[in-house]
Amino acid sequence: MTLDRRNFIKLLGGASSLALAACAGTGGSFSGPTGGRRVVVVGGGYGGTIAAKYIRMMDSSIEVVLIERNDHFVSCPFSNLYIGGLMKDLSPLTIKYDKLTANHGVKVLQAEVTGIDAAKKVVMTSSGEVTYDRLVLSPGIDFRTEEIKGYDAKSTPETIPHAWKAGPQTVLLRKQLEAMPAGGTVVLSIPLAPFRCPPGPYERTSMIAMFLKQHKPKSKIIVLDANPDIVSKAGLFKKGWKKHYEGIIDYRPAKKVTEVNAGNKTVVIEGIEDVKGDVINLIPPQRAGQIAVAAGLVGPDKNWCPVNPTTFESTIHKSIHVIGDACVAGAMPKSGYSANSEAKACATNIVNAMNGKELIDFSGINTCYSFLSAKEAVEVTGVYKVDKAKNAIIAVPGSVGVSPDLSEIEAIYAESWLKNILTEMST
Amino acid sequence: MTMKWRGWALATGVLAISAMAQAAPPTAAMLSNACAGCHGTNGGSAGPSMPSLAGQSKEAIVDAMKKFKSGARPATVMGRLAKGFSDADFVAMGEYFSKQKLHPTNQSLDAAKIAKGASLQEANCGRCHIEDGKEGKDDTPAMASQWLPYLQIQMADYLSGKRKMPEKMEEKVKPMSKQDLDALLHFYASVK
Numbered sequence: 001m002t003l004d005r006r007n008f009i010k011l012l013g014g015a016s017s018l019a020l021a022a023c024a025g026t027g028g029s030f031s032g033p034t035g036g037r038r039v040v041v042v043g044g045g046y047g048g049t050i051a052a053k054y055i056r057m058m059d060s061s062i063e064v065v066l067i068e069r070n071d072h073f074v075s076c077p078f079s080n081l082y083i084g085g086l087m088k089d090l091s092p093l094t095i096k097y098d099k100l101t102a103n104h105g106v107k108v109l110q111a112e113v114t115g116i117d118a119a120k121k122v123v124m125t126s127s128g129e130v131t132y133d134r135l136v137l138s139p140g141i142d143f144r145t146e147e148i149k150g151y152d153a154k155s156t157p158e159t160i161p162h163a164w165k166a167g168p169q170t171v172l173l174r175k176q177l178e179a180m181p182a183g184g185t186v187v188l189s190i191p192l193a194p195f196r197c198p199p200g201p202y203e204r205t206s207m208i209a210m211f212l213k214q215h216k217p218k219s220k221i222i223v224l225d226a227n228p229d230i231v232s233k234a235g236l237f238k239k240g241w242k243k244h245y246e247g248i249i250d251y252r253p254a255k256k257v258t259e260v261n262a263g264n265k266t267v268v269i270e271g272i273e274d275v276k277g278d279v280i281n282l283i284p285p286q287r288a289g290q291i292a293v294a295a296g297l298v299g300p301d302k303n304w305c306p307v308n309p310t311t312f313e314s315t316i317h318k319s320i321h322v323i324g325d326a327c328v329a330g331a332m333p334k335s336g337y338s339a340n341s342e343a344k345a346c347a348t349n350i351v352n353a354m355n356g357k358e359l360i361d362f363s364g365i366n367t368c369y370s371f372l373s374a375k376e377a378v379e380v381t382g383v384y385k386v387d388k389a390k391n392a393i394i395a396v397p398g399s400v401g402v403s404p405d406l407s408e409i410e411a412i413y414a415e416s417w418l419k420n421i422l423t424e425m426s427t
Numbered sequence: 428m429t430m431k432w433r434g435w436a437l438a439t440g441v442l443a444i445s446a447m448a449q450a451a452p453p454t455a456a457m458l459s460n461a462c463a464g465c466h467g468t469n470g471g472s473a474g475p476s477m478p479s480l481a482g483q484s485k486e487a488i489v490d491a492m493k494k495f496k497s498g499a500r501p502a503t504v505m506g507r508l509a510k511g512f513s514d515a516d517f518v519a520m521g522e523y524f525s526k527q528k529l530h531p532t533n534q535s536l537d538a539a540k541i542a543k544g545a546s547l548q549e550a551n552c553g554r555c556h557i558e559d560g561k562e563g564k565d566d567t568p569a570m571a572s573q574w575l576p577y578l579q580i581q582m583a584d585y586l587s588g589k590r591k592m593p594e595k596m597e598e599k600v601k602p603m604s605k606q607d608l609d610a611l612l613h614f615y616a617s618v619k
Contacts, residue, residue, distance in 0.1 A: 337464050340464040359451065360452075361452055363461060364461050365461040386450075396511040399511030413476055416465075417465050420465055420467045420472055420477055421465070423474075424467065
């Protein structure tokens with residue numbers, strides 16, 4: 001079953017031949033020659049941390065440099081629980097990178113990536129150039145703010161949070177909810193799919209409604225969903241909303257927000273219908289993280305990065321792999337668990353390619369837990385593999401499904417899920 | 428722009444065909460790594476309600492997966508997930524996790540209950556849960572160092588009839604008090 005070397009080089013852009021070159025010492029700087037064994041990973045979230053760790057676990061002779069602009073990462077999954085008041089602060093959602101270095105020898109470079117030269121195999125950063133043999137991008141999402149009239153990418157989120165990247169935005173939204181008078185109105189705007197975390201906006205709706213029910217009598221939340229119906233776990237969310245939040249949630253499907261006026265806290269639907277709120281949580285439509293767009297890695301839709309479903313190598317630029325929310329992973333939803341699975345398959349095939357071994361087909365899992373109340377959760381899970389005829393990742397028939405009902409035991413498992421996946425990413 | 432698109436399509440086609448033709452089917456590691464987001468890296472769980480799979484016997488894992496798939500064993504997620512895999516996959520994953528180092532959990536347990544459990548285990552459970560629960564007879568799962576909350580959830584499912592006990596285990600478990608059973612679980616969770 002061994003693969004002949006010529007085919008490999010064709011498939012994976014030739015790095016395996018470099019792997020035969022003698023290892024040159026790199027010292028402390030990352031701008032010199034790589035010795036043919038350096039993988040650079042950009043983005044320290046659900047995908048990037050796992051790719052970096054698993055490459056080192058599988059082959060410690062490969063040098064891995066993880067570039068991330070922050071010295072920590074805050075998880076989007078479970079951040080809705082903080083917004084709903086179930087968490088004191090964001091510390092249970094925050095990881096650091098020091099143990100990836102201590103336990104696995106991942107070199108962490110805290111820097112801003114400013115550009116990628118795919119031809120020269122160089123990443124430009126605020127701390128200088130970093131050369132690579134293979135590059136893994138796990139940049140997450142950015143916002144198509146230009147599609148919303150009146151939205152200023154910098155100033156609008158300071159008063160109208162998206163809270164769709166966890167951290168200061170999450171804290172801002174909760175502060176606004178706390179400061180809102182009783183009897184107030186929250187407006188939540190959901191973009192057209194695909195977006196990061198399909199059930200996320202509906203979990204957020206539930207958590208905000210729970211907060212209003214407990215702390216802000218006579219308040220309500222108006223949900224303006226650009227989609228024709230709830231995108232994920234629709235039956236379960238409807239059931240939970242009826243059970244707990246009747247009269248608090250005003251869900252309006254097929255209402256696409258096209259304009260925002262931060263000054264008088266108003267959003268406009270399709271240019272005609274104004275909706276005013278005391279707190280507005282506007283989640284803009286999304287695309288791959290800016291660095292992937294700038295590097296020319298997005299496909300015909302101009303939003304997401306097409307990749308090879310086995311290696312996650314970009315179909316546009318050789319030796320650059322894109323994982324997580326930014327890539328087109330066929331039937332896999334844009335979730336943290338998907339990114340985790342994709343990262344492991346990508347790591348496996350990068351290591352195999354660098355060592356002249358055969359590639360392995362993708363097999364992965366997605367899981368998304370969502371909370372509907374303080375104690376009840378639901379989930380969706382599925383198993384995914386490559387369909388050779390379609391050349392795409394598909395769901396294994398019969399494996400995808402949702403919880404039969406709201407349940408307390410699922411909430412208990414969900415807490416352990418968070419603990420395990422964040423531990424995977426940080427130790 | 429047009430040139431770029433042609434290049435893009437070309438690249439897609441060429442890369443895809445060669446990858447599809449050449450990649451080997453998922454290995455045991457590829458299959459098992461996907462489980463680790465919930466069960467922990469190499470099956471060593473850090474979350475107290477999620478079972479560790481590291482060091483579990485191949486037979487116990489295969490048996491559990493088959494029962495999840497058929498619905499014979501109740502589950503939240505595992506029933507659906509098991510439907511995504513073949514019997515051969517179960518064996519591959521069972522073998523993979525059985526080879527991982529047992530993951531010693533760090534949990535706070537009640538010393539008095541551990542002592543009580545230790546005195547009860549050999550006579551009542553030791554026939555199948557052998558070597559202080561570090562091993563299991565045939566497809567009996569190992570329980571040494573397993574998370575207590577997970578074991579308690581399972582015992583509650585057995586006692587309510589949701590999960591079906593093996594007949595011979597039921598003979599031992601049924602006459603015991605809830606306190607003694609809980610003491611036994613504390614004991615097994617404490618074994619390193």
